[in-house]
Amino acid sequence: MYFEIISQCARNLKNIEGFLLKAQEYAIEKNFDVGVLMNARLAPDMKPLIYQVQSACDYLKGGAAWLSGQEIPRHADTEQTIDELRARIVKTLVFVESIGKEQYSGADQRTMTLSWEPGKVIAAPDYALQVVIPNVNFHIAMAYAILRNNGVDVGKMDFLGKLNMIDA
Numbered sequence: 517m518y519f520e521i522i523s524q525c526a527r528n529l530k531n532i533e534g535f536l537l538k539a540q541e542y543a544i545e546k547n548f549d550v551g552v553l554m555n556a557r558l559a560p561d562m563k564p565l566i567y568q569v570q571s572a573c574d575y576l577k578g579g580a581a582w583l584s585g586q587e588i589p590r591h592a593d594t595e596q597t598i599d600e601l602r603a604r605i606v607k608t609l610v611f612v613e614s615i616g617k618e619q620y621s622g623a624d625q626r627t628m629t630l631s632w633e634p635g636k637v638i639a640a641p642d643y644a645l646q647v648v649i650p651n652v653n654f655h656i657a658m659a660y661a662i663l664r665n666n667g668v669d670v671g672k673m674d675f676l677g678k679l680n681m682i683d684a
Contacts, residue, residue, distance in 0.1 A: 579648035
């Protein structure tokens, strides 16, 4: 179950690369600095696009590491450009995809601590279902919504990505 959850979240994270490509194309077409979009947000008290991508990466690599019993790789939050965000996504995916299915065995016995709940732990199944999946998808959805709100031509199929269709 954990390998499949992390693999699906990784697949979803890859879709952000398409969002970012469309953002670059949009900026060229409309003749503005794409960097403007990097700090765009939906509301004044919301974190910007950069943060949304960083957070999607962080929840994914954190989930993969904790559930497979590994140390979480640290990535400094220094990205300022689309290319730097793409590099962050790639770095995250390289780590996540290096973890084999067998490395998640025994995850059901693990508990995790969350920084916002000191003195408490969460069991691995609940962590995967209540923390990893919703947070990765929330931050991906917010990145999508920020770009969409700013006129970038992203749609539902960009969010979903290529489906694994088979012949009937």
